[in-house]
Amino acid sequence: MLQRKVMRAGDQPLVKWTLIALAFITTMLMLVIPLLLIFDMALSAGTGTYWDNLTNRYTVHAIGLTLLVAALTVPINLVFGVFLAWLVTRFEFPGRKALITLIDIPFAVSPVVAGLLYLLLYGSNGWLGSWLMNHDVQLMFSWPGIVMVTVFVTCPFVARELIPLMQQQGREEEEAGVVLGATGWQLFRRITLPNIQWALLYGVVLTNARAVGEFGAVSVVSGNIRGETNTLSLHVELLYQDYNVVGAFASASLLAGIALLTIVVKSFVEWRQARQHAALDELVDNS
């Protein structure tokens, strides 16, 4: 049979290669070169210095604090996100649409503004803050405040991943389960969770990446006390302001490493999801 080639927009070789070259150059200039430069700068004074920079007392503390913040933020937002997605996709109630819109507020508001709001509310002069102060609870300029703003900034990720998926899957399977006598927990554990597990993992990876790297909101509420309330991203800035460029880049290389790891995990999760779909499609075609 004669195969006729269909001409589409962009099929002309000149257009095609120009676009590819532009994309390549942009990616190089904006992403790859800066990334390589981080590691280059971090190692510019030799691996010995690099290691000294990483094992510096303050750096180690910043790493610890960052991990603590992520370790608290991820579970909190995991539970919150699943709960919220379940609520808005499985129940009808007044204000449901408004709630779905409100979930996006942390994305829409600049993190610095979010930090300031928390400072106004929970700071020693704030409404709740002054009351808490009288009860000897200090949230701002200490690690609980950092966790609070990080939770706020990252709370949409899990819910945003789950809501479209759960909407698409509908509630019929859960209804079938409850008719067969399953309790609420059995429904969640045996029907809902297996259906959303990959999207959930995806949301967790994104939450974690953002929790580790958050700067704006954290810098407002942390107070930048070295060795006490300094997270890794704040630490990078402090070192840089101290003209310790190599030290700053050594810490930055850690953050970049976490980012690269995130991308690898994210690609793996996407690949798993695609493979799952492809396998099912193939089986359907064969039967």
Next chain:
Amino acid sequence: MSISVEGISKNFGSFKALKDISLDIPDGQLIGLLGPSGSGKTTLLRIIAGLETADAGRILFHGEDVTRLHVRERRVGFVFQHYALFRHMTVAQNVAFGLDVLPSRERPSAAEIRKRVDALLEMVQLGHLAQRYPAQLSGGQKQRIALARALSMKPQILLLDEPFGALDARVRKDLRRWLRTLHEEFHFTSVFVTHDQEEALELSDQVAVMSAGQIEQVDSPQKLYAQPSSRFVFDFLGNVNVFAGAAEGATLRQGDAWVRLPEAPSSAQQQLYMRSHEVRLQSTPAAHAHLPLRIESVSLVGAEVRLELSPAGWQADELWEVGITHTQFNSWQPSRGSQCFAVPQVAHAIEADAHTPHTLHWQAGEMDDPAAMI
């Protein structure tokens, strides 16, 4: 187990989905809820199951009030329109689910569960698919697995929501016959929802016809077809031929056409509804009716020959449809464009603005003209 629905109402916002519905379903019957989409039939089924709560009214199973009982506790079998199989579980795991989630002191042993699942899969003749996933099954197979799963807890009530709606005609027919057998064998009380009149009439002991949140009529299929109690049921169940006319004494007239009624109508405007089998065709008008028609199309497929006819010299909203036997067709040899006359033998009169039809019979003496018969 009998089911009683008492005064159930349900609103979705300002939309009245169900308006004070009452229905009694005797033990062991197979009842069809038939109606167009939006008539509330699925909502009623879901309220019986407990998947939806009514705003007012009560549901009783075997005389016992279950209105406040949770779905989980009602122990009904439910078959969903789109099967709702658990997509990440195998067929066997799907069927075993109800047994698996029992509290540990009531749960049978793993071996016992496997035996029950095997028996259920044998019953739906799909034992060889036990290790497949739902995505690997055809629509008909999925629906049978959904049925096996619904029956796994030995429910005394089986509810089915448009069970065969998404299947093609052949599979649907097979499954219908099979459900009927299953129902006779296990003797549960079943309620199924459908918008397919043929399915409702073929499968059910009783059919409840619903429209706009109300039950129009509950009757056996035969009675429903022969004696519809309202204009809606008439229109919804099967094809109907309509003649509308103005009364002059006992005669109903419109344009060139007229029908002489056995008794004088009580209102000035009246409609006559006639099923296609209640009308005969003749080459000359009868003594009591003059309804000239022109043949528009002839369909030979099926047990009888169906003719589509348009009114000649009078008006009707829709074409008339009349069936004649193949023998009659062969001797008469009608073709498109030829003329004939309709002779009503039974008609259902509905006065303008009225709701309930009134059946008319003509005496043999005042209608037959054997010479003119085709």
